[in-house]
Amino acid sequence: MTTAGVLKFLGAGLVILAGALGGGSAAAALEKRLSVLEELRAALERLRSQIEYHSAPLAAALDAAAKPCSGESKELLLCVAENLRSGDGAPAGEAWSRALDLVGSGSHLNVPDIAALRLLGPALGASDRKDQARHLESMIGNLGVHIREARDRSAKYALLYRQMGVLCGALVALLLT
Amino acid sequence: MAETLSRYEDGDLLRLSEIRVRSGLPCTLLIGACEVPAGNGVPYVVSTEDVDRMFNLISANSVHAFEEELRNGYITVKGGHRIGMAGKTILEAGRVRTIKHIRSFNIRVTRDCPGAAGPVIAHLIENSRPQSSLIVGPPGSGKTTMLREISRLLSNGLPEYGVSPQNVGIADERSEIAGCYQGVPQNDVGPRTDVLDGCPKAEGMMMLIRAMTPGVIITDEIGTADDAQACVEASCAGVCVVASAHGAGKTDLMNRPSLKRLVSPGTFGRIVFLSCRRGPGTVDEICDGRGGTLVSGPLGGAL
Numbered sequence A: 001m002t003t004a005g006v007l008k009f010l011g012a013g014l015v016i017l018a019g020a021l022g023g024g025s026a027a028a029a030l031e032k033r034l035s036v037l038e039e040l041r042a043a044l045e046r047l048r049s050q051i052e053y054h055s056a057p058l059a060a061a062l063d064a065a066a067k068p069c070s071g072e073s074k075e076l077l078l079c080v081a082e083n084l085r086s087g088d089g090a091p092a093g094e095a096w097s098r099a100l101d102l103v104g105s106g107s108h109l110n111v112p113d114i115a116a117l118r119l120l121g122p123a124l125g126a127s128d129r130k131d132q133a134r135h136l137e138s139m140i141g142n143l144g145v146h147i148r149e150a151r152d153r154s155a156k157y158a159l160l161y162r163q164m165g166v167l168c169g170a171l172v173a174l175l176l177t
Numbered sequence B: 001m002a003e004t005l006s007r008y009e010d011g012d013l014l015r016l017s018e019i020r021v022r023s024g025l026p027c028t029l030l031i032g033a034c035e036v037p038a039g040n041g042v043p044y045v046v047s048t049e050d051v052d053r054m055f056n057l058i059s060a061n062s063v064h065a066f067e068e069e070l071r072n073g074y075i076t077v078k079g080g081h082r083i084g085m086a087g088k089t090i091l092e093a094g095r096v097r098t099i100k101h102i103r104s105f106n107i108r109v110t111r112d113c114p115g116a117a118g119p120v121i122a123h124l125i126e127n128s129r130p131q132s133s134l135i136v137g138p139p140g141s142g143k144t145t146m147l148r149e150i151s152r153l154l155s156n157g158l159p160e161y162g163v164s165p166q167n168v169g170i171a172d173e174r175s176e177i178a179g180c181y182q183g184v185p186q187n188d189v190g191p192r193t194d195v196l197d198g199c200p201k202a203e204g205m206m207m208l209i210r211a212m213t214p215g216v217i218i219t220d221e222i223g224t225a226d227d228a229q230a231c232v233e234a235s236c237a238g239v240c241v242v243a244s245a246h247g248a249g250k251t252d253l254m255n256r257p258s259l260k261r262l263v264s265p266g267t268f269g270r271i272v273f274l275s276c277r278r279g280p281g282t283v284d285e286i287c288d289g290r291g292g293t294l295v296s297g298p299l300g301g302a303l
Helices: A003-052 A058-066 A071-086 A092-104 A111-118 A129-176 B002-006 B010-015 B048-058 B063-072 B118-124 B143-156 B201-212 B225-236 B250-255 B257-263
Strands: B016-022 B028-031 B034-037 B074-076 B082-092 B095-108 B133-137 B168-172 B193-197 B216-219 B240-246 B270-275 B282-288 B293-299
Touching (some): A003 A071, A003 A129, A058 A071, A071 A092, A111 A129, A129 B063, B010 B016, B063 B095, B118 B143, B118 B270, B118 B282, B143 B168, B143 B193, B143 B216, B143 B240, B143 B270, B193 B201, B201 B216, B201 B225, B216 B225, B225 B240, B250 B257, B270 B293
Parallel strands (some): B133 B240, B133 B270, B168 B216
Antiparallel strands (some): B016 B028, B016 B095, B028 B034, B074 B082, B282 B293
16 A cells, blocks of 8 residues: 555544544533533432531531532532632522532533523522422422433434444545545 | 721720611611710611621521521521521411511620629539529620629639539520530530530420539520429439529519529529629629528629
Protein backbone atom coordinates (compact mmCIF):
# COMPACT_ATOMS: atom_id res chain seq x y z
CA MET A 1 0.00 0.00 0.00
CA THR A 2 1.29 3.44 -0.90
CA THR A 3 1.86 6.16 1.65
CA ALA A 4 -1.22 8.03 0.31
CA GLY A 5 -3.28 4.89 0.76
CA VAL A 6 -2.06 4.46 4.32
CA LEU A 7 -2.87 8.09 5.11
CA LYS A 8 -6.36 7.70 3.57
CA PHE A 9 -6.91 4.57 5.60
CA LEU A 10 -5.76 6.30 8.80
CA GLY A 11 -7.88 9.36 8.02
CA ALA A 12 -10.97 7.25 7.45
CA GLY A 13 -10.28 5.45 10.71
CA LEU A 14 -10.02 8.78 12.55
CA VAL A 15 -13.29 10.03 11.03
CA ILE A 16 -15.09 6.85 12.06
CA LEU A 17 -13.56 7.13 15.55
CA ALA A 18 -14.69 10.77 15.81
CA GLY A 19 -18.23 9.75 14.78
CA ALA A 20 -18.22 6.92 17.33
CA LEU A 21 -17.00 9.29 20.03
CA GLY A 22 -19.66 11.87 19.13
CA GLY A 23 -22.40 9.24 19.26
CA GLY A 24 -20.97 7.79 22.48
CA SER A 25 -20.85 11.20 24.09
CA ALA A 26 -24.48 11.95 23.17
CA ALA A 27 -25.50 8.55 24.60
CA ALA A 28 -23.43 9.14 27.75
CA ALA A 29 -25.16 12.51 28.26
CA LEU A 30 -28.53 10.72 28.26
CA GLU A 31 -27.29 8.16 30.79
CA LYS A 32 -25.64 10.85 32.92
CA ARG A 33 -28.88 12.86 33.07
CA LEU A 34 -30.65 9.75 34.33
CA SER A 35 -28.03 9.11 37.01
CA VAL A 36 -28.03 12.78 38.16
CA LEU A 37 -31.83 12.73 38.46
CA GLU A 38 -31.76 9.44 40.37
CA GLU A 39 -29.07 10.74 42.71
CA LEU A 40 -31.03 13.95 43.28
CA ARG A 41 -34.16 11.99 44.11
CA ALA A 42 -32.26 9.92 46.66
CA ALA A 43 -30.72 13.12 48.09
CA LEU A 44 -34.17 14.72 48.47
CA GLU A 45 -35.35 11.61 50.31
CA ARG A 46 -32.43 12.01 52.72
CA LEU A 47 -33.23 15.72 53.01
CA ARG A 48 -36.82 14.86 53.94
CA SER A 49 -35.58 12.49 56.62
CA GLN A 50 -33.16 15.12 57.98
CA ILE A 51 -35.97 17.67 58.18
CA GLU A 52 -38.81 15.42 59.28
CA TYR A 53 -37.07 13.25 61.87
CA HIS A 54 -33.94 15.17 62.85
CA SER A 55 -35.39 18.71 62.66
CA ALA A 56 -32.01 19.72 61.25
CA PRO A 57 -31.56 23.33 60.14
CA LEU A 58 -31.75 23.56 56.36
CA ALA A 59 -28.03 24.14 55.68
CA ALA A 60 -26.99 21.22 57.90
CA ALA A 61 -29.74 19.03 56.40
CA LEU A 62 -28.48 19.81 52.88
CA ASP A 63 -24.91 18.97 53.92
CA ALA A 64 -26.04 15.63 55.31
CA ALA A 65 -28.17 14.88 52.25
CA ALA A 66 -25.24 15.69 49.93
CA LYS A 67 -22.74 13.48 51.74
CA PRO A 68 -23.24 10.20 49.83
CA CYS A 69 -23.74 12.02 46.50
CA SER A 70 -21.11 12.75 43.90
CA GLY A 71 -20.73 15.11 40.97
CA GLU A 72 -23.47 17.52 39.96
CA SER A 73 -26.09 16.64 42.58
CA LYS A 74 -23.55 17.01 45.40
CA GLU A 75 -22.34 20.29 43.92
CA LEU A 76 -25.91 21.62 43.72
CA LEU A 77 -26.86 20.76 47.33
CA LEU A 78 -23.58 22.05 48.78
CA CYS A 79 -23.93 25.24 46.76
CA VAL A 80 -27.41 25.86 48.25
CA ALA A 81 -26.05 25.22 51.77
CA GLU A 82 -23.18 27.62 51.14
CA ASN A 83 -25.55 30.28 49.77
CA LEU A 84 -27.69 29.92 52.89
CA ARG A 85 -24.72 30.31 55.22
CA SER A 86 -23.29 33.31 53.42
CA GLY A 87 -26.69 34.95 52.81
CA ASP A 88 -27.71 38.13 54.62
CA GLY A 89 -31.18 36.91 55.42
CA ALA A 90 -32.24 36.26 51.84
CA PRO A 91 -35.00 33.64 51.54
CA ALA A 92 -34.00 30.01 51.00
CA GLY A 93 -35.76 30.12 47.60
CA GLU A 94 -33.19 32.67 46.45
CA ALA A 95 -30.29 30.48 47.60
CA TRP A 96 -31.82 27.47 45.81
CA SER A 97 -32.45 29.46 42.64
CA ARG A 98 -28.91 30.90 42.56
CA ALA A 99 -27.42 27.43 42.99
CA LEU A 100 -29.56 26.10 40.14
CA ASP A 101 -28.43 28.97 37.92
CA LEU A 102 -24.79 28.29 38.77
CA VAL A 103 -24.66 24.50 38.81
CA GLY A 104 -27.68 23.62 36.69
CA SER A 105 -26.64 25.54 33.58
CA GLY A 106 -23.47 23.47 33.07
CA SER A 107 -25.01 20.17 34.16
CA HIS A 108 -26.51 17.22 32.29
CA LEU A 109 -29.99 18.24 33.42
CA ASN A 110 -32.22 19.69 30.74
CA VAL A 111 -34.35 22.85 30.91
CA PRO A 112 -37.58 21.08 32.06
CA ASP A 113 -35.60 19.28 34.82
CA ILE A 114 -34.23 22.59 36.09
CA ALA A 115 -37.64 24.26 35.83
CA ALA A 116 -39.16 21.45 37.89
CA LEU A 117 -36.43 21.67 40.54
CA ARG A 118 -36.88 25.44 40.72
CA LEU A 119 -40.42 24.92 42.05
CA LEU A 120 -39.06 23.51 45.31
CA GLY A 121 -37.09 26.67 46.22
CA PRO A 122 -39.81 28.97 47.63
CA ALA A 123 -41.13 26.21 49.92
CA LEU A 124 -37.75 25.20 51.39
CA GLY A 125 -37.41 25.91 55.10
CA ALA A 126 -40.50 28.13 55.12
CA SER A 127 -42.92 25.91 57.02
CA ASP A 128 -43.19 23.21 59.68
CA ARG A 129 -41.85 19.67 59.34
CA LYS A 130 -45.13 18.20 58.15
CA ASP A 131 -45.44 20.75 55.38
CA GLN A 132 -41.77 20.46 54.40
CA ALA A 133 -42.19 16.69 54.11
CA ARG A 134 -45.22 17.23 51.88
CA HIS A 135 -43.34 19.61 49.56
CA LEU A 136 -40.34 17.28 49.36
CA GLU A 137 -42.61 14.29 48.74
CA SER A 138 -44.25 16.15 45.89
CA MET A 139 -40.86 17.07 44.40
CA ILE A 140 -39.64 13.47 44.75
CA GLY A 141 -42.76 12.33 42.87
CA ASN A 142 -42.17 14.97 40.23
CA LEU A 143 -38.56 13.86 39.81
CA GLY A 144 -39.86 10.30 39.42
CA VAL A 145 -41.73 11.44 36.27
CA HIS A 146 -38.54 13.04 34.90
CA ILE A 147 -36.58 9.89 35.77
CA ARG A 148 -39.03 7.65 33.89
CA GLU A 149 -38.84 9.96 30.90
CA ALA A 150 -35.02 10.02 31.10
CA ARG A 151 -34.89 6.22 31.41
CA ASP A 152 -37.19 5.73 28.39
CA ARG A 153 -35.17 8.23 26.41
CA SER A 154 -31.90 6.59 27.40
CA ALA A 155 -33.18 3.10 26.54
CA LYS A 156 -34.55 4.34 23.24
CA TYR A 157 -31.75 6.55 22.04
CA ALA A 158 -28.47 5.64 23.78
CA LEU A 159 -27.77 2.60 21.60
CA LEU A 160 -29.11 4.45 18.57
CA TYR A 161 -26.76 7.41 19.15
CA ARG A 162 -23.78 5.08 19.53
CA GLN A 163 -24.60 3.17 16.32
CA MET A 164 -25.48 6.35 14.46
CA GLY A 165 -22.16 7.87 15.50
CA VAL A 166 -20.20 4.97 14.05
CA LEU A 167 -22.35 4.82 10.90
CA CYS A 168 -22.19 8.57 10.30
CA GLY A 169 -18.42 8.42 10.76
CA ALA A 170 -18.24 5.55 8.25
CA LEU A 171 -20.49 7.43 5.79
CA VAL A 172 -18.36 10.57 5.96
CA ALA A 173 -15.20 8.47 5.61
CA LEU A 174 -16.66 6.75 2.53
CA LEU A 175 -17.68 10.07 0.99
CA LEU A 176 -14.24 11.55 1.64
CA THR A 177 -12.38 8.57 0.20
CA MET B 1 -29.24 47.71 62.20
CA ALA B 2 -25.95 46.01 63.07
CA GLU B 3 -24.17 49.12 61.81
CA THR B 4 -26.36 51.29 64.04
CA LEU B 5 -25.54 49.15 67.08
CA SER B 6 -21.83 49.23 66.33
CA ARG B 7 -21.89 53.01 66.91
CA TYR B 8 -22.77 52.60 70.57
CA GLU B 9 -20.07 52.62 73.20
CA ASP B 10 -19.08 49.41 74.96
CA GLY B 11 -20.49 50.68 78.28
CA ASP B 12 -23.93 51.19 76.72
CA LEU B 13 -23.83 47.80 75.01
CA LEU B 14 -22.96 46.15 78.34
CA ARG B 15 -26.15 47.60 79.82
CA LEU B 16 -28.25 46.80 76.73
CA SER B 17 -31.03 44.46 77.77
CA GLU B 18 -33.61 44.65 74.98
CA ILE B 19 -33.91 45.59 71.33
CA ARG B 20 -37.43 46.20 70.06
CA VAL B 21 -37.96 45.84 66.32
CA ARG B 22 -41.38 46.64 64.88
CA SER B 23 -42.17 46.87 61.18
CA GLY B 24 -42.80 50.47 60.08
CA LEU B 25 -41.72 51.91 63.45
CA PRO B 26 -38.41 53.10 64.88
CA CYS B 27 -36.17 50.44 66.39
CA THR B 28 -35.63 51.05 70.12
CA LEU B 29 -33.02 49.89 72.59
CA LEU B 30 -33.41 49.42 76.31
CA ILE B 31 -30.12 50.50 77.85
CA GLY B 32 -30.28 50.23 81.64
CA ALA B 33 -33.73 51.59 82.46
CA CYS B 34 -33.81 54.03 79.52
CA GLU B 35 -35.49 53.35 76.21
CA VAL B 36 -33.58 55.08 73.41
CA PRO B 37 -34.28 55.10 69.68
CA ALA B 38 -31.65 53.29 67.63
CA GLY B 39 -30.00 55.43 64.98
CA ASN B 40 -27.39 58.09 64.51
CA GLY B 41 -29.44 61.17 65.34
CA VAL B 42 -32.31 60.08 63.10
CA PRO B 43 -34.29 57.10 64.44
CA TYR B 44 -33.91 53.97 62.32
CA VAL B 45 -37.32 53.02 60.94
CA VAL B 46 -37.62 49.28 60.40
CA SER B 47 -38.91 48.21 56.97
CA THR B 48 -40.94 45.11 56.15
CA GLU B 49 -37.94 43.77 54.25
CA ASP B 50 -35.75 44.24 57.37
CA VAL B 51 -38.23 42.21 59.38
CA ASP B 52 -38.45 39.42 56.78
CA ARG B 53 -34.67 39.18 56.45
CA MET B 54 -34.30 39.27 60.21
CA PHE B 55 -36.67 36.34 60.58
CA ASN B 56 -34.75 34.37 57.94
CA LEU B 57 -31.50 35.01 59.82
CA ILE B 58 -32.99 34.16 63.23
CA SER B 59 -34.56 30.93 61.98
CA ALA B 60 -31.59 30.12 59.69
CA ASN B 61 -34.21 29.70 56.95
CA SER B 62 -35.47 26.67 58.87
CA VAL B 63 -38.92 27.24 60.33
CA HIS B 64 -39.26 23.45 60.69
CA ALA B 65 -36.31 23.36 63.12
CA PHE B 66 -37.99 25.86 65.48
CA GLU B 67 -41.57 24.58 65.44
CA GLU B 68 -41.94 24.26 69.22
CA GLU B 69 -40.21 27.56 69.86
CA LEU B 70 -42.47 29.36 67.38
CA ARG B 71 -45.51 27.85 69.08
CA ASN B 72 -44.28 29.49 72.26
CA GLY B 73 -43.54 32.75 70.46
CA TYR B 74 -39.75 32.91 70.69
CA ILE B 75 -36.51 31.48 69.33
CA THR B 76 -33.28 31.17 71.30
CA VAL B 77 -30.27 32.05 69.18
CA LYS B 78 -26.52 31.49 69.49
CA GLY B 79 -25.30 33.25 72.62
CA GLY B 80 -28.45 32.26 74.50
CA HIS B 81 -30.34 35.43 73.57
CA ARG B 82 -34.07 34.97 73.32
CA ILE B 83 -36.00 36.61 70.53
CA GLY B 84 -39.72 37.01 71.10
CA MET B 85 -41.96 37.42 68.06
CA ALA B 86 -45.45 38.65 67.30
CA GLY B 87 -47.50 38.28 64.15
CA LYS B 88 -50.45 36.27 62.89
CA THR B 89 -50.95 33.04 64.80
CA ILE B 90 -52.14 29.98 62.92
CA LEU B 91 -54.34 27.71 65.01
CA GLU B 92 -54.91 24.00 64.76
CA ALA B 93 -57.52 22.35 66.96
CA GLY B 94 -57.58 25.47 69.09
CA ARG B 95 -53.82 25.36 69.70
CA VAL B 96 -51.20 27.68 68.21
CA ARG B 97 -49.53 25.80 65.35
CA THR B 98 -47.17 28.56 64.24
CA ILE B 99 -46.82 32.31 63.73
CA LYS B 100 -46.91 33.77 60.24
CA HIS B 101 -46.38 37.31 58.99
CA ILE B 102 -44.09 38.14 61.88
CA ARG B 103 -43.87 41.91 62.27
CA SER B 104 -42.36 42.50 65.73
CA PHE B 105 -39.31 41.19 67.52
CA ASN B 106 -38.13 41.65 71.07
CA ILE B 107 -34.48 40.67 71.37
CA ARG B 108 -33.70 39.96 75.03
CA VAL B 109 -29.98 40.15 75.55
CA THR B 110 -28.68 37.48 77.91
CA ARG B 111 -25.49 37.85 79.86
CA ASP B 112 -23.98 36.25 82.90
CA CYS B 113 -24.36 38.31 86.06
CA PRO B 114 -21.78 36.96 88.52
CA GLY B 115 -22.84 37.84 92.03
CA ALA B 116 -26.57 38.01 91.23
CA ALA B 117 -27.28 35.40 93.92
CA GLY B 118 -24.85 37.00 96.39
CA PRO B 119 -27.49 38.44 98.75
CA VAL B 120 -29.40 35.16 99.05
CA ILE B 121 -27.06 32.21 98.65
CA ALA B 122 -25.99 32.10 102.32
CA HIS B 123 -29.65 31.89 103.38
CA LEU B 124 -30.38 28.97 101.06
CA ILE B 125 -27.88 26.71 102.84
CA GLU B 126 -28.55 24.88 106.09
CA ASN B 127 -26.17 22.38 107.71
CA SER B 128 -23.94 22.49 104.63
CA ARG B 129 -26.85 21.41 102.42
CA PRO B 130 -28.70 23.52 99.87
CA GLN B 131 -32.38 23.90 100.74
CA SER B 132 -35.21 23.51 98.25
CA SER B 133 -36.09 27.09 97.38
CA LEU B 134 -38.80 28.97 95.56
CA ILE B 135 -37.92 32.33 94.05
CA VAL B 136 -40.97 34.51 93.60
CA GLY B 137 -41.06 37.82 91.77
CA PRO B 138 -42.84 39.82 89.08
CA PRO B 139 -41.66 39.63 85.44
CA GLY B 140 -38.28 41.32 84.97
CA SER B 141 -37.28 41.02 88.63
CA GLY B 142 -34.29 38.78 87.85
CA LYS B 143 -35.66 35.35 88.80
CA THR B 144 -34.08 33.51 85.87
CA THR B 145 -30.75 35.28 86.30
CA MET B 146 -30.75 34.27 89.96
CA LEU B 147 -31.58 30.64 89.11
CA ARG B 148 -28.71 30.56 86.60
CA GLU B 149 -26.31 31.95 89.19
CA ILE B 150 -27.51 29.49 91.85
CA SER B 151 -26.97 26.65 89.36
CA ARG B 152 -23.42 27.81 88.66
CA LEU B 153 -22.58 28.23 92.35
CA LEU B 154 -23.98 24.86 93.46
CA SER B 155 -22.42 23.08 90.48
CA ASN B 156 -19.02 24.50 91.43
CA GLY B 157 -19.58 23.93 95.15
CA LEU B 158 -19.49 26.47 97.95
CA PRO B 159 -16.57 25.54 100.24
CA GLU B 160 -17.16 28.66 102.36
CA TYR B 161 -20.53 27.17 103.39
CA GLY B 162 -19.28 23.58 103.41
CA VAL B 163 -21.30 22.66 100.31
CA SER B 164 -19.56 20.16 98.04
CA PRO B 165 -19.96 20.43 94.23
CA GLN B 166 -23.43 19.23 93.26
CA ASN B 167 -24.77 17.47 90.19
CA VAL B 168 -27.37 19.93 88.94
CA GLY B 169 -30.17 19.11 86.51
CA ILE B 170 -31.99 21.94 84.77
CA ALA B 171 -35.46 21.35 83.31
CA ASP B 172 -35.33 24.31 80.94
CA GLU B 173 -38.67 24.29 79.15
CA ARG B 174 -38.26 27.74 77.63
CA SER B 175 -34.49 27.61 77.06
CA GLU B 176 -34.16 30.64 79.31
CA ILE B 177 -31.94 29.43 82.14
CA ALA B 178 -29.14 27.79 80.15
CA GLY B 179 -30.04 29.46 76.84
CA CYS B 180 -29.27 26.29 74.87
CA TYR B 181 -28.57 26.63 71.17
CA GLN B 182 -28.70 23.29 69.38
CA GLY B 183 -28.42 21.55 72.75
CA VAL B 184 -25.35 23.45 73.95
CA PRO B 185 -25.81 25.78 76.96
CA GLN B 186 -24.81 29.29 75.95
CA ASN B 187 -24.79 30.55 79.54
CA ASP B 188 -22.43 29.39 82.25
CA VAL B 189 -24.56 27.09 84.39
CA GLY B 190 -21.65 25.25 86.00
CA PRO B 191 -19.43 22.28 85.21
CA ARG B 192 -21.66 19.59 86.76
CA THR B 193 -24.90 20.70 85.18
CA ASP B 194 -27.08 18.70 82.79
CA VAL B 195 -29.70 20.57 80.83
CA LEU B 196 -32.93 19.07 79.51
CA ASP B 197 -33.80 21.72 76.97
CA GLY B 198 -37.30 22.46 75.68
CA CYS B 199 -38.90 19.68 77.73
CA PRO B 200 -42.11 20.32 79.71
CA LYS B 201 -41.08 21.06 83.31
CA ALA B 202 -43.03 18.36 85.14
CA GLU B 203 -41.95 15.63 82.72
CA GLY B 204 -38.40 17.01 82.56
CA MET B 205 -37.95 16.95 86.34
CA MET B 206 -39.00 13.29 86.50
CA MET B 207 -36.77 12.41 83.53
CA LEU B 208 -33.80 14.09 85.22
CA ILE B 209 -34.40 12.23 88.48
CA ARG B 210 -34.65 8.89 86.68
CA ALA B 211 -31.80 9.40 84.23
CA MET B 212 -29.25 11.82 85.68
CA THR B 213 -29.50 11.37 89.48
CA PRO B 214 -29.09 15.06 90.26
CA GLY B 215 -28.53 16.46 93.73
CA VAL B 216 -30.26 19.68 92.71
CA ILE B 217 -33.01 20.31 90.16
CA ILE B 218 -33.57 23.79 88.84
CA THR B 219 -36.61 24.90 86.89
CA ASP B 220 -38.25 28.14 85.87
CA GLU B 221 -41.75 29.58 86.15
CA ILE B 222 -43.74 26.82 87.80
CA GLY B 223 -47.43 27.60 87.52
CA THR B 224 -49.58 24.57 86.83
CA ALA B 225 -50.76 21.86 89.19
CA ASP B 226 -48.56 19.35 87.30
CA ASP B 227 -45.48 21.53 87.85
CA ALA B 228 -46.29 21.83 91.55
CA GLN B 229 -46.86 18.08 91.86
CA ALA B 230 -43.51 17.39 90.16
CA CYS B 231 -41.79 19.72 92.68
CA VAL B 232 -43.40 17.83 95.57
CA GLU B 233 -42.38 14.47 94.13
CA ALA B 234 -38.80 15.63 93.47
CA SER B 235 -38.54 16.96 97.01
CA CYS B 236 -39.88 13.67 98.38
CA ALA B 237 -37.27 11.86 96.30
CA GLY B 238 -34.59 13.65 98.31
CA VAL B 239 -33.62 16.08 95.57
CA CYS B 240 -33.16 19.76 96.32
CA VAL B 241 -35.50 21.74 94.04
CA VAL B 242 -34.82 25.37 93.19
CA ALA B 243 -37.66 26.89 91.18
CA SER B 244 -39.14 30.24 90.33
CA ALA B 245 -42.71 31.47 90.06
CA HIS B 246 -44.42 34.67 89.04
CA GLY B 247 -45.91 36.72 91.84
CA ALA B 248 -45.58 40.10 93.49
CA GLY B 249 -45.44 38.88 97.08
CA LYS B 250 -46.79 36.45 99.67
CA THR B 251 -50.42 37.35 98.96
CA ASP B 252 -50.02 36.62 95.24
CA LEU B 253 -48.38 33.30 96.05
CA MET B 254 -51.10 32.23 98.46
CA ASN B 255 -53.80 33.25 95.98
CA ARG B 256 -52.59 30.78 93.37
CA PRO B 257 -54.11 27.40 94.26
CA SER B 258 -51.42 25.38 92.47
CA LEU B 259 -48.59 27.19 94.28
CA LYS B 260 -50.31 27.56 97.65
CA ARG B 261 -49.97 23.82 98.28
CA LEU B 262 -46.20 24.12 97.82
CA VAL B 263 -45.98 26.45 100.79
CA SER B 264 -48.25 24.62 103.21
CA PRO B 265 -46.63 21.15 103.39
CA GLY B 266 -43.17 22.70 103.44
CA THR B 267 -41.94 21.37 100.10
CA PHE B 268 -39.64 24.34 99.92
CA GLY B 269 -37.30 25.16 102.76
CA ARG B 270 -36.88 28.75 101.59
CA ILE B 271 -38.99 31.25 99.69
CA VAL B 272 -37.23 34.30 98.27
CA PHE B 273 -39.34 37.29 97.25
CA LEU B 274 -37.82 39.54 94.59
CA SER B 275 -38.91 42.91 93.27
CA CYS B 276 -37.59 45.72 91.10
CA ARG B 277 -37.55 48.28 93.94
CA ARG B 278 -33.81 48.87 93.58
CA GLY B 279 -33.63 47.45 90.08
CA PRO B 280 -33.86 43.80 88.98
CA GLY B 281 -32.60 41.36 91.61
CA THR B 282 -33.81 43.29 94.67
CA VAL B 283 -34.48 40.80 97.48
CA ASP B 284 -37.52 41.96 99.45
CA GLU B 285 -37.76 39.09 101.88
CA ILE B 286 -36.50 35.59 102.53
CA CYS B 287 -38.93 33.27 104.30
CA ASP B 288 -38.77 29.72 105.62
CA GLY B 289 -40.90 27.03 104.02
CA ARG B 290 -44.01 27.99 105.96
CA GLY B 291 -43.85 31.67 105.17
CA GLY B 292 -42.13 32.89 108.35
CA THR B 293 -39.76 35.78 107.70
CA LEU B 294 -36.05 34.94 108.01
CA VAL B 295 -34.57 38.08 106.41
CA SER B 296 -36.21 41.38 105.56
CA GLY B 297 -34.96 43.42 102.63
CA PRO B 298 -34.37 45.21 100.51
CA LEU B 299 -31.05 43.53 99.72
CA GLY B 300 -28.98 43.75 96.55
CA GLY B 301 -30.62 44.98 93.38
CA ALA B 302 -29.74 45.85 89.77
CA LEU B 303 -28.06 42.40 89.65
